[in-house]
Amino acid sequence: MTKSHVTLLLSGLLSQVVIAQTKTAFEPYSQQIPGTDVSFKMVPIKGGSFALGSPASEKGRKNDEGPAKTVQVSDFWMGATEVTFDEYDVYADAEKDKTPIPDGMTRPSPPYIDLTLGMGKAGGFPANSMSQYGALMYCQWLYTKTGVFYRLPTAAEWEYACRAGANTAYPFGADAAQLKDYAWFSGNSEQKYHKVAQLKPNAWGLYDMLGNVEEWTLDQYDENGVANAKDKDPWTVPTAKTPRLLKGGSYQDDAVLLRSAARLKSDPIWNRRDPQIPKSSWWNADAPFVGFRIIRPVKQPSEEEAKQFFADIIAKYKGAR
Numbered sequence: 001m002t003k004s005h006v007t008l009l010l011s012g013l014l015s016q017v018v019i020a021q022t023k024t025a026f027e028p029y030s031q032q033i034p035g036t037d038v039s040f041k042m043v044p045i046k047g048g049s050f051a052l053g054s055p056a057s058e059k060g061r062k063n064d065e066g067p068a069k070t071v072q073v074s075d076f077w078m079g080a081t082e083v084t085f086d087e088y089d090v091y092a093d094a095e096k097d098k099t100p101i102p103d104g105m106t107r108p109s110p111p112y113i114d115l116t117l118g119m120g121k122a123g124g125f126p127a128n129s130m131s132q133y134g135a136l137m138y139c140q141w142l143y144t145k146t147g148v149f150y151r152l153p154t155a156a157e158w159e160y161a162c163r164a165g166a167n168t169a170y171p172f173g174a175d176a177a178q179l180k181d182y183a184w185f186s187g188n189s190e191q192k193y194h195k196v197a198q199l200k201p202n203a204w205g206l207y208d209m210l211g212n213v214e215e216w217t218l219d220q221y222d223e224n225g226v227a228n229a230k231d232k233d234p235w236t237v238p239t240a241k242t243p244r245l246l247k248g249g250s251y252q253d254d255a256v257l258l259r260s261a262a263r264l265k266s267d268p269i270w271n272r273r274d275p276q277i278p279k280s281s282w283w284n285a286d287a288p289f290v291g292f293r294i295i296r297p298v299k300q301p302s303e304e305e306a307k308q309f310f311a312d313i314i315a316k317y318k319g320a321r
Helices: 003-022 085-092 132-146 155-163 176-181 303-319
Strands: 029-032 039-045 048-052 069-073 076-079 214-220 244-247 295-297
Touching: 039 155, 048 155, 069 155, 076 155, 085 132, 132 303, 155 214, 155 244
Parallel strands: none
Antiparallel strands: 029 039, 039 076, 048 069, 076 295, 214 244
């Protein structure tokens, strides 16, 4: 066993000790990234049933949001905020991560331009402009660092958490005039993203679920994704590289795209300025309006299952067309 493997093993064991001491109860907690002073907050989301999608009468509704279907999701924790650059850059920048990266993993290729467009980076700004692959690899890296299985939410988990018990167009009701209190969007953003958690959270304590940056989910985009959703823990498993499904809308979008049921699909044009295609297309997207947040399922997979999950999902991404 090499020194790097010992370091990784000890890091994982220490992390699991901390988890055992502080995260046995289904309650909010803060997760520190080992070897750093960077941490993030996780909020417990009690599972249950809800109507996935939107009714035909909802203003701005699109066909891919229905017909609405009652589904059930299991318990999970969700990030209180979108993943910030303070967190993501520990993974992306080797100088900030003192632990060697595990065998078989790599760090993101350097951006070909300033993908933040000068809107802000350190100090609580949402990480942005990564492909879904970049977000998935961050989750895998975070698992190796903490010993906790984190991943992207499915579209159903995301929508359930966003609604926070509401069945209206927005978590706070149907009146879009209130959106400015909860979300950065075209009406108040000044066409830039903002630091996370500056506005009101939804009823379950989640910030910026709507607006700021769109959020990757684990799903393939499918026009019939709602109609074909399974009754329990639905997930449209990816079969093609694009399009993938995002939720929440962004600082650029009008209110109608920030509805809880709205379904947004990735666009290959986001890589149009990449001079290294296909090399860096795995990592970067020319999309400063795109980011992600993470969840932690209460039912954690075994180490073998977690490794297989990441191997399968990444193989699907790289092998798809």
